[in-house]
Structures are given as structure tokens and as C-alpha cells.
Amino acid sequence: MTDPDQSELAVISVAADKDPKSVPFYKYNQPASQPAQFMSYNRVTPDKEPDPDMASYNMQQQQGGFVMKEDRDNRPIGSYDEDVGLGFCGWILTIISYIIVICTFPVALCICIKVVQEYERAVIFRLGRLLPGGAKGPGIFFVLPCTDEYRKVDLRTQAFDVPPQEILTKDSVTVSVDAVVYFRVSNATISVANVENANQSTRLLAQTTLRNILGTKNLTEILSDRENISHTMQSQLDEATDPWGIKVERVEIKDVRLPVQLQRAMAAEAEAAREARAKVIAAEGEMNASRALKEAADVIAMSPSALQLRYLQTLTSISAEKNSTIIFPLPIDLINNMMSGKK
Structure with a gap:
């Protein structure tokens, strides 16, 4: 039409x-x-x-x-088309399936009764249509032979690695970044009915989202603000995968690999910065030592007895050393008297 x-x-x-x-x-x-x-x-x-x-x-x-x-709500396609129904042929096939089960009872129980674990759900299709009531499980559920098909969906949290992505940053630096994504299926029916392969689709979307987000950052932001980047990526992925029945719980940036030349340049810059800080610290130490010596000289000049005490301390430290030759310094006053006598 x-x-x-x-x-x-x-x-x-x-x-x-x-x-x-x-x-x-x-x-x-x-x-x-x-x-x-x-x-x-x-x-x-x-x-x-x-x-x-x-x-x-x-x-x-x-x-x-x-x-x-x-149009109305977030229920998956086909889960509420009860007014359309299976059609005449569909009901005939369903009735035949029930008759087969009754005639082959109890052998048919081995085929019709299925079990799903606590962390699983079963999405059942009857003649290609989703059965009303949503996913089945955990525990035992019943399927009809020939007319029913089902798919098991794991609800546990899963993780996958985002392959290293070559990214051109905002300041025109090429870096390689990889990440890890943790997600789980929040709605088993939607994850089966609305997307062919929810896991693979989430993986591909994570790669493109990582490239798009890091493309708007410069190198300094990528190296220093990983937590904010992870939160931004997690929120965008969670919003995009919500129609697929996927909940993205966590995203972590694993490694940022820089080009070799850039690594050398950054290492040289860091080394120069460390040397500059070392020189500044040494200069500050010498300045403080000079101030201390000046203050000590002023104190000694004001008190001659302090000079004699310092002389005795020096002799004590010399005698404590194990040297074969010991030089005794003469007092300055004696040297001055000798020099004045010669004149």
C-alpha cells in the first residue's frame, strides 16, 4: 500500500x-x-x-x-501486540503442539521444560512473536515444541577491553589510548528484540565514543583528568545503549601511550625542571648558611671569650681525628704581638 x-x-x-x-x-x-x-x-x-x-x-x-x-512506552517491539495475535494458522499450530505434548507425555517434559540460572533470563518467541509477560526466569519455564524458540541472556556484569585507539588531540598530538568498560544487561527482552548483538554493538560504540571524547581534549587534560573523562564516557555510553537494554556501569582509561619523540622531549623538559629546582635549592642553602656565618661572626666580635671557646672546640675536634700529623693553630693575638715586635 x-x-x-x-x-x-x-x-x-x-x-x-x-x-x-x-x-x-x-x-x-x-x-x-x-x-x-x-x-x-x-x-x-x-x-x-x-x-x-x-x-x-x-x-x-x-x-x-x-x-x-x-509511541507510548519503552516496551520492546512486538511485546504488546496481543490484539494482532498469532493468526488462524498460528493458533492451529499452537494447538497441534499442545496435542503433541499431551500425546507424548511424560517424554515431552524432557523437551518442553527448561531451566535458567539465577543470573539468566530466557526470552521466548512463539512463531516469531515475543510472548507477553517479558523474559522468563530464574528457575523452570515451559516451551512448546516446534513453535517456541528461546534465547538465554546473561545478566551478570561483563567487561571488555577497548582496543588502543590512535587519537589526534585538540593540540594536534597523536596518542594511543585504550580503556576497559563494565556493563550488564538491564532488560533481557529489549536486548534481544531491539538489537542484533548487544555486546558487539556496545563494543563498537565504546570505541567511537572514546575517540570522539578524547578528540576534544588536549594532551595535558588527557594525562591529568582521566577520572572526568571516564565519567563523561560512561554517561554517554549509558545514554546511547539504554534503548538496547544495556546498562554501562563503569569506564576506566587504562593506558595513554605517547610517541617516542614526544616522550624524549617531555623527559628532557622534566629533567631540566628538576635541575633548575636543585640549583634554586642549593642557592637558597648557601644564602642561609652565609647569613648564619655572618650572625656568628658578629656574636664572636662582640665577645672575645666566645672566640677562645671556639678555638678550644676546634682543638678537641682535631685531637679526635686519627691523623699522623697534627697542626696546632696559633692564637691570633700571639701572631699579632710577634708581628708588632718585628716592626
Whole structure:
């Protein structure tokens, strides 16, 4: 069935408002002033009024295609289409399956009864449709032969490594960064019905998200602000994977590898900074020592007895050393007297 144009849509809407039974196939709920971009369909038959509670899908054109999204709530596609049902053939096959189970009882119990662990859930499809009631488990659940299929989903927290990504930072430096992501399945039904492979999709999305986030940072921010980067990546991943039934719990940046030339330059810069600090510390030490010596000289000049005491301390320290030759310094006063006598 092709989509009607604006005039046909207006005619159908007016006719349906006057007499819903006069519209044999479909009623377009969207006003005629908004054609084609957002349209939802509710099935209308001559013997059945339109169901206002029936969930519908919006078709929105994005990037040259159409994206199906839910209208009312976040339940997965097909989990609430009970009014559509299995159809006549579907009910016939279901009844036949029940008859087979009854006829082969109790042997059929080995095939029909399944068990899932405490950390698992089973998503059951009957003739391609999700069974109402959501995922089954933990414990025992029942499946019909030939008509039912099920998939087990692990709800435990899982972890995977993001491969090293070559990233050009904001200040034009190429670095290689890897990370680890911890996630779990929060809704087993959605993770099966809305995405083909939730784990693989999360892995690929983590790689692109890491590249996008680090591309807006400079090298200094990447090296010093890993925690903030991890929180930002975790929030973006969690928001993007929510429609897949995935909960991203934690993201950690593992390693940041720099080019060899940049490592050498940073090492030389760090060494020069350390040498400069060492020279400053040595100069400050000499300055403090000079001040202390000046203060000591001033004290000795004011008290001659302090000079004699210092002389005795020097002799004591010399005698304590095990030297074969000992030089006794002469008092300065004696030297001055000798020099004055010669004159």
C-alpha cells in the first residue's frame, strides 16, 4: 500500500471522523498538515472501532532512511501486540503442539521444560512473536515444541577491553589510548528484540565514543583528568545503549601511550625542571648558611671569650681525628704581638 498524498490524507481523516466504519482499511491519525514525516497507523475494520490504546509506531526519516520507534512506552517491539495475535494458522499450530505434548507425555517434559540460572533470563518467541509477560526466569519455564524458540541472556556484569585507539588531540598530538568498560544487561527482552548483538554493538560504540571524547581534549587534560573523562564516557555510553537494554556501569582509561619523540622531549623538559629546582635549592642553602656565618661572626666580635671557646672546640675536634700529623693553630693575638715586635 502506497502512502497517500495530502489531499487523500485529508479526505480519509474527514471521512473517518464522521463515520469510522466507512474507512475500510487504515486511519491516518496524523493531521493532513503534517504528511509523510510522522505518520502512525491504527488498523480499522468495518466491524471494529479504532482502538485508542493500541500502540503504534512512528516512522521518522533520518539520513535517507526510516527509523521505527515506539509511541507510548519503552516496551520492546512486538511485546504488546496481543490484539494482532498469532493468526488462524498460528493458533492451529499452537494447538497441534499442545496435542503433541499431551500425546507424548511424560517424554515431552524432557523437551518442553527448561531451566535458567539465577543470573539468566530466557526470552521466548512463539512463531516469531515475543510472548507477553517479558523474559522468563530464574528457575523452570515451559516451551512448546516446534513453535517456541528461546534465547538465554546473561545478566551478570561483563567487561571488555577497548582496543588502543590512535587519537589526534585538540593540540594536534597523536596518542594511543585504550580503556576497559563494565556493563550488564538491564532488560533481557529489549536486548534481544531491539538489537542484533548487544555486546558487539556496545563494543563498537565504546570505541567511537572514546575517540570522539578524547578528540576534544588536549594532551595535558588527557594525562591529568582521566577520572572526568571516564565519567563523561560512561554517561554517554549509558545514554546511547539504554534503548538496547544495556546498562554501562563503569569506564576506566587504562593506558595513554605517547610517541617516542614526544616522550624524549617531555623527559628532557622534566629533567631540566628538576635541575633548575636543585640549583634554586642549593642557592637558597648557601644564602642561609652565609647569613648564619655572618650572625656568628658578629656574636664572636662582640665577645672575645666566645672566640677562645671556639678555638678550644676546634682543638678537641682535631685531637679526635686519627691523623699522623697534627697542626696546632696559633692564637691570633700571639701572631699579632710577634708581628708588632718585628716592626
